[in-house]
Amino acid sequence: xxxxxxxxxxxxxxxxxxxxxxxxxxxxxxxxxxxxxxxxxxxxxxxxxxxxxxxxxxxxxxxxxxxxxxxxxxxxxxxxxxxxxxxxxxxxxxxxxxxxxxxxxxxxxxxxxxxxxxxxxxxxxxxxxxxxxxxxxxxxxxxxxxx
Numbered sequence: 001x002x003x004x005x006x007x008x009x010x011x012x013x014x015x016x017x018x019x020x021x022x023x024x025x026x027x028x029x030x031x032x033x034x035x036x037x038x039x040x041x042x043x044x045x046x047x048x049x050x051x052x053x054x055x056x057x058x059x060x061x062x063x064x065x066x067x068x069x070x071x072x073x074x075x076x077x078x079x080x081x082x083x084x085x086x087x088x089x090x091x092x093x094x095x096x097x098x099x100x101x102x103x104x105x106x107x108x109x110x111x112x113x114x115x116x117x118x119x120x121x122x123x124x125x126x127x128x129x130x131x132x133x134x135x136x137x138x139x140x141x142x143x144x145x146x147x
Contacts, residue, residue: 032081
């Protein structure tokens with residue numbers, strides 16, 4: 001799995017002009033599922049997202065985890081994170097098909113909620129508009145093959 005994790009002051013996701021998910025300060029997560037991913041990767045990436053110490057302490061050092069920062073999380077499915085860009089037209093054959101991706105996406109969301117976070121989501125495979133006010137900006141790339 002891959003995730004682009006951005007520290008935000010606020011973020012929201014809309015479909016056809018209607019907000020379907022919205023958070024205050026916390027993390028905006030774009031989450032991609034690879035065709036070979038399993039529940040193991042979903043648990044691993046949720047654990048990493050929920051434990052990233054990317055919020056500032058009293059000395060302005062990134063040393064505070066999301067729970068201690070009171071962070072909320074917005075997780076958006078993003079199959080394009082597995083784009084093959086060797087040609088000018090990206091290919092997406094490495095991204096998991098919906099029958100694999102949806103349960104792993106939902107497991108990641110559930111694992112973050114199980115850890116006590118308020119988690120909002122978009123709608124899998126919908127055309128969504130994502131808005132965010134980035135904080136820092138701080139953006140971290142995660143790949144379970146490297147964790």
